[in-house]
Amino acid sequence: MKLELRGITKVFGTFTANDSIDLVVEPGQVHALLGENGAGKSTLMNVIYGLYDPDGGEILLDDAPVTFAGPGDAMAAGIGMVHQHFMLVPVFTVAENVILGFEPTSMGVISLREARKRVKEISDRFGFNIDPDALVGDLPVGAQQRVEIIKALSHDAKIVILDEPTAVLTPQETDELLSIMRQLKESGTSIVFITHKLREVKAIADKITVIRRGKVVGSADPSASEKELASAMVGRSVSLTVDKKDAEPQGxxxxxxxxxxxxxxxxxxxxxxxxxxxxxxxxxxxxxxxxxxxxxxxxxxxxxxxxxxxxxxxxxxxxxxxxxxxxxxxVGFVPEDRSKDGLIAGFTIEENLILDLHDKAPYSKGLALDKKVIEDNAVKYVEEFDVRTQSAKAFASQLSGGNQQKVVLAREMSRxxxxxxxxxxxxxxxxxxxxxxxxxxxxxxxxxxxxxxxxxxxxxxxxxxxxxxxxxxxxxxxxxxxxxxxxxxxxxxxxxxxDDALAKAAQHETELSAVESDGDLSQGGAL
Missing domain, CATH: 3.40.50.300 (P-loop containing nucleotide triphosphate hydrolases)
Structure with missing residues (x-):
């Protein structure tokens, strides 16, 4: 299925999240959408998926204009989405999560038999190894993501949107996901891959579109260097190595x-x-x-x-x-799960920046908070840590995952x-x-x-x-x-x-050198 966006615009108040975006995803293509945190990638995908109404432009599927009143319409049209923060119910089984919102019934009673069968069928086809009766809360993160993909495929998705799918995965789980994406592509599924991880883009993408501050600023070829892709993404030269002098420990x-x-x-x-x-x-x-x-x-x-x-x-x-x-x-602490342990989603950025300091000067006077000091503090760190937000009074839940991380880092490094x-x-x-x-x-x-x-x-x-x-x-x-x-x-x-690892690595290096030498000798003999 071909997906085309023409002039898609989405505005929140005075903030333009998407500005006249054009995009074409061909059938069976992995199309990477590359951009900084807050560039508008997730907003654009939420428009495609029917979560947001566009304020301008149109969406076309196989050259026919479509409109979606909600995600149900998008799924019925063949679009599935795996969100950056999984939309799963931990206390439900895999099968229950897959049919949630589309529950099959028999004599007025929900029937899980067909759901189990569908989950097993998709799991076996792609080698997911997912038990339909497993509780989602008991599954590791990588397996939960496969459940999200099964959920999309169970509705016969011809286009799958993956929104920052590797943000919470280990390197091993990331490799597994890339393998799954290749299988989906081979089966004819189109994939929109939203990311800012350059190595993954180069490994899997057929085409790359770069978005910066809500606008398409160009396209790139997967053969481009990581440095070239990084520069296109942020609009300036970026160092991909850590520059530091030797440490000077002091006890x-x-x-x-x-x-x-x-x-x-x-x-x-x-x-x-x-x-x-x-x-x-x-x-x-x-x-x-x-x-x-x-x-x-x-x-x-x-x-x-x-x-x-x-x-x-x-x-x-x-x-x-x-x-x-x-x-x-x-002690400053940046937890690995920012949404669970690092932030309160229903609090503003201002409030999250003083979570562990709110009862101390200068943020409080007696039992009262000094709102002006708290506001000034937020303005300072939003700018210093480049938190992409319309206002420091926005709720943490409204930020992209990367910008939520910046708020946590700003708070912990501000004292x-x-x-x-x-x-x-x-x-x-x-x-x-x-x-x-x-x-x-x-x-x-x-x-x-x-x-x-x-x-x-x-x-x-x-x-x-x-x-x-x-x-x-x-x-x-x-x-x-x-x-x-x-x-x-x-x-x-x-x-x-x-010591054993050193010896094993040295042995492996010796064996590789021997193989390469044999290859050189063989080529020399042929000449």
């Missing part, structure tokens, strides 16, 4: 010793974790998602009071203190810190914003803050780290130098000790 700031966490039913989440972080250095924690990184960062800020061991900051014990006491001691703990700090951010965040993290380090970065992005780990700790099954399997190779880190992330 141990945070010490973690024998930290353990066990669930009531006996499952070990953290197993005698020990490390230290010095003032003026970045310790990056690498590992495949689900190996204890989440529980470690949460325990460090007081979210698991039943943990055992020791966490000392400048010699003072933190374990056993409340979250508020830990934050007041000078003097002893330790900064940032889990997936650039998840969902575009290249320009990533460059900015990395500079701010380096500035925190250079100002004497002890920094802990948790990231599943190896490029980020290698770019920011002064030392790298690798986690595996709840333990620190090794702490290694910042120049450790990707191969060695990959082997350690799979559970191999550092």
């Amino acid at each position: 141990t700031r945070l010490t973690v010793k024998d930290l353990s966490l066990v669930t009531p039913d006996g499952l070990t989440l953290l197993d005698h974790v020990s490390f230290d972080v010095q003032s003026g250095e970045i310790l990056a924690i690498a590992g495949v998602q689900g190996n204890g990184q989440t529980e470690l960062t949460e325990t460090l800020v007081g979210m698991h009071p039943k943990a055992r061991g020791s966490i000392t900051l400048n010699g003072d014990e933190l374990l056993g203190r409340s979250i508020r006491q830990v934050l007041d001691a000078g 003097p810190l002893q330790v900064l703990i940032a889990s997936q700090p650039t998840r969902g951010l575009d290249v320009g914003s990533i460059e900015f965040v990395h500079k701010r993290v380096i500035a925190e380090r250079d100002g004497g803050t002890a920094v802990i970065i948790v990231s599943t992005e190896l490029d980020e780990v290698l770019g920011l780290a002064d030392r790298i700790a690798v986690m595996y099954e709840g333990s620190i399997i090794g702490i290694v130098p910042k120049d450790t190779s990707r191969d060695v880190l990959g082997l350690m992330m799979a559970g191999m000790k550092y």
